Amino acid sequence: MILSCQNIEKAFLEKQVLKNCSFHIEDYEKAAIVGLNGAGKTTLLRIIVGQLEPDGGVVAFAKDKTFGYLAQDSAVNSDNTIYEELLSVKQHLLDLENQIRQAELSMKQLSGDALEDLMQKYADLTHRFEMENGYAYKSELTGVLKGLGFTEDEFQKPVSTLSGGQKTRVALGKLLLQKPDLIILDEPTNHLDMSSISWLETYLLNYKGSVLIVSHDRYFLDRIASKIIEIDNTKVTVFSGNYSDYAAKKEQLRQAQRNAYLNQQAEIKHQEEVITKLKSFNREKSIKRAESREKMLAKIEVLDKPTEVRSDMHLQLTPRIESGNDVLTVEHLAKTFDRNTLFSDLSFALKRGEHVAIIGDNGTGKTTILKLINELVEPDAGTIRLGSKVQIGYYDQEHHVLHPDKTLFEEISDEYPSLNNTEIRNTLAAFLFTGDDVFKRIKDLSGGERGRVSLAKLMLSESNFLILDEPTNHLDIASKEILEDALNSYNGTVLYVSHDRYFINRTAHRILELSGGTLHQYLGNYDYYLEKKSQQGASTESAAFGTLAASAASAASTESSASKLSWQAQKEKEAQRRKKENALKKCEEQIASLEERDKQIDLEMSDSKIATDVAALQKLSREKDEIADKLMELMEEWEQLSE
CATH class of the missing domain: 3.40.50.300 (P-loop containing nucleotide triphosphate hydrolases)
Structure with missing residues (x-):
């Protein structure tokens, strides 16, 4: 276990933000904190890293473990260039590299025991340098910068000239290069584009340490998190799995809590009605029975009403009129x-x-x-x-x-x-x-x-x-x-x-x-887009491999390569090409025909005679829906044939 939080409490003025919150983070675990805006997520992170004192409870890190924290507004202010600022994280390697160079120069001037001692020191230095990935730190640094969206021509830009979002990316790059045992990130994807977010996901998934994230990016949480720590109504609940697992379990739990609350409320109401009825009899026996029920009712631990998921926020988008097609x-x-x-x-x-x-x-x-x-x-x-x-x-x-x-x-x-x-x-x-x-x-x-x-x-x-x-x-x-x-x-x-x-x-x-x-x-949707991009990448790789193989074969024997494609094979290839061209042409004609029919339907529906004929309108409307479905299929087919 790398981090333990026990019974954390925090209030601002009279508002309780966190109450009796407990959870822990294991070595190599990837966890996320979720909750509504204002639930106390950032407050909890600031308590963990020591920027804020809790009103109660204990935060404990495992002995000799390090952490790095990136706040939402983290930014680097420096006169260094972007490259120099990230390079400063590797200063210990630069110092070590300098010691190695000095040792190499000194070897030329020593002999005997002094040389032997220096050789031993040199071996220790080079071993340390190698163990800390010293021979690859420049490529590692370049990889992080490119992954976070900086191009090579931006590496020499002064940090002081960057935007707030770019300075935050520099701060994130420095934190990743420090490689602490626990990375703590508050909304790390806010200033990243899609490719940079995807790179960060891969980096964190392969990170040889623990990660604790606050994020509203559900796709990011689905890929990264194996534990969800939810803050809801000042309390913490821990769920295993990613965000989608949490959302499904949370809905089941919310429904069960709601049913329990409603059942208890119904029982309380029933008991109150019985008590009122017994008292209305105005007899000693019935009053005693009423009092007995009142005592039982007073001992019931009344359940809190479950927090609704913004059921009080309503958004309904309704066009006033329908546009043309x-x-x-x-x-x-x-x-x-x-x-x-x-x-x-x-x-x-x-x-x-x-x-x-x-x-x-x-x-x-x-x-x-x-x-x-x-x-x-x-x-x-x-x-x-x-x-x-x-x-x-x-x-x-x-x-x-x-x-x-x-x-x-x-x-x-x-x-x-x-x-x-x-x-x-x-x-x-x-x-x-x-x-x-x-x-x-x-x-x-x-x-x-x-x-x-x-x-x-x-x-x-x-x-x-x-x-x-x-x-x-x-x-x-x-x-x-x-x-x-x-x-x-x-x-x-x-x-x-x-x-x-x-x-x-x-x-x-x-x-x-x-x-x-x-x-x-x-x-x-986005999953379809990723699938298509993956297929295109595989096709490109396959094509590149094929080109290399063809070049090698050609170099070996040009005549032999040419003779392999027989007349029959050429004929079959040409027939396949014509078949695909005909299918593509047919698909385009069908699309054009359906789009033309769709326009005709719009004209027919605006005709005053048909506008008053409900049956005719319904028939045309059904036809429009069928055309829309068919067009979607044909467009997908056209896309595949075009490729």
């Missing part, structure tokens, strides 16, 4: 900032009802695409066309759609003047703003609170095309799940940018990966 068409889009070309020929389209996620590394231009569609930024070239009756609802990650000097009440009332005071208060209450909260100014809210206000405005917009930029940032896990459920039941069109892979997995029908200024399409 073609929602968005983007053709040959180009954008450059300060000589940095993000993309020069970007084209894609969205149909009604699609939920599409744009993914890619930081700085590739994902948010810029959303801003271009919303006309917040002008394109350098290309066209963006919205379909008929399309109404956009926009959620931006910086919440620029909110006015900092307005109160919450003014933010809603000014945007929707038709709402009365009660309706505005009810809307804000649905997003957990009650009482005097509605008079707080936007600029005084936390990131999570601003996110909830933006979601409230989105709900009221009744838009049929939602454009969301990192909608899960600053939301706790329960709030994310409420948003996911709302989007999954939303029958409008959704286009969003997100790094939250769990969120993408639950809500996306199609993924557009922005890489190298080009969009690559994947018809499915």
Whole structure:
């Protein structure tokens, strides 16, 4: 066991945050702390690392064990370059390397016993250097920097010129290179893009030590954690398994607690009714029996009402009108900032009802695409066309759609003047703003609170095309799940940018990966995207191996290699190629035919004669659904044939 926490307690003023919390971390164990925002997760970490004194309880580390801690706002402030700052972690190896070099120089000038003693010292130094991976520390350092998203041309950037997020990544890199026995991380994925998060997952999974994480990234927790430590209503409960295992067990436990609570409440109510009835008889015997029941009732340990999973937060997204089938068409889009070309020929389209996620590394231009569609930024070239009756609802990650000097009440009332005071208060209450909260100014809210206000405005917009930029940032896990459920039941069109892979997995029908200024399409959720990428990687590797093998064979005997492909084999290969070309052409014709029929149905449904014929409308609606399903199948088939 590397860490033991026994009966930890902490209160701020009159608010109890942690009460009688106990758990432990074993050697080599990967554990995660979860809970709602404000539950006390960061407070618990600060108590563990000694930054905060507990009101009660004991934190004990195993003897001679080390830990490293990365807080949410950890950042490195230094005049060093990025490379020099990480290299400072390896100063003991640099000193050791210097001692080895000095010993090598001294050997030339010594003889006899002095030389023999120096040779022994040299052997000890080189052994220590080798045991501490001294011969590979430079490649290790470079690997960590690249894994965290720094390119080689950024290695020499001064740390003082970096953004807050980049400084946090430098702090994370230093911590990983220190290799403590226990790594403690508070929201480590906040400033990382998808590829860096994936690298960090692999690094931590293979880490020869223990890991304790606080994170809202459920996909990350699923891959890393083998133990979940939940803080709920000041108490700690430990679950074995990853996040998905915990979520399933938690739901079972919550249901059992709820049933026990409801059963006990029903029994208490029944006993109270019996007591009242016995007393109403007003006889000595019945009063004694009533008093006896009262004593029994007083001894019952009343169960606390189980914490509901944000059942008081309500999010229902309902379009006011239905858009046309073609929602968005983007053709040959180009954008450059300060000589940095993000993309020069970007084209894609969205149909009604699609939920599409744009993914890619930081700085590739994902948010810029959303801003271009919303006309917040002008394109350098290309066209963006919205379909008929399309109404956009926009959620931006910086919440620029909110006015900092307005109160919450003014933010809603000014945007929707038709709402009365009660309706505005009810809307804000649905997003957990009650009482005097509605008079707080936007600029005084936390990131999570601003996110909830933006979601409230989105709900009221009744838009049929939602454009969301990192909608899960600053939301706790329960709030994310409420948003996911709302989007999954939303029958409008959704286009969003997100790094939250769990969120993408639950809500996306199609993924557009922005890489190298080009969009690559994947018809499915995030797991499907990973599967396809894996297959493409295997195909590329296989193709590369085949090329090498062919080159080697060609070098050995060019004539022999050429003769192996007989006339018959060539003929069969050509026939297979024509067969695939015909299948691809047939697939494209079917897609075109179905899309044309889909447009005809839209015209027929708008015909005044059919508009009043319920049976005809139902028949056309069923046909549209069948066309949508068939188109999805054909598009997947087309993708496979195209490859």
